[in-house]
Amino acid sequence: NAGVMQNPRHLVRRRGQEARLRCSPMKGHSHVYWYRQLPEEGLKFMVYLQKENIIDESGMPKERFSAEFPKEGPSILRIQQVVRGDSAAYFCASSPKRGYNEQFFGPGTRLTVL
């Protein structure tokens, strides 16, 4: 049973470019969460999605960031016009239902903005 998959594992972008991060949840999981982690810090919640719905986006920056989880295919975290401060590890987690305590994390995508 494959775990949460994220790709790419490493992504390098120049300032002003777009970054697209993909997350495939565990089989049977319809709830996806995105977190951002700076070096030597804890993870910060960004957004919580269910298939085709955004449940909680209270941690998403107001501009340049968007997320989706379509009916078919992976969840996408999109960062437009990246800046150096966007450099971080972005983790996706999934769970099978609302209220489930254990979130299963993927290996993360490490974004570096030059």
Add this chain to the structure above:
Amino acid sequence: GESVGLHLPTLSVQEGDNSIINCAYSNSASDYFIWYKQESGKGPQFIIDIRSNMDKRQGQRVTVLLNKTVKHLSLQIAATQPGDSAVYFCAEKENTDKLIFGTGTRLQVFP
């Protein structure tokens, strides 16, 4: 220029000893408190959780204690092994399902 993150507090223990990792939380309304382990280059891994109406829960080699009076959470690892070396995060889970992570503690196990 690059931002420099804070250095994580570090706990160094000898193999076979018990480890105690502490965490202070802020939100009294959290339903659950959860401990995660993160190894270098990997995503966090669930260890154990405790509901807010409990004060102790035991797992395999791990025990979590919750003191709501002082908003304190601890993780005890018995007979610490080299494979336990990692960064440990406590997290609060709100009723919206999002996790609020603490700053983390690095556990180093030496022979």
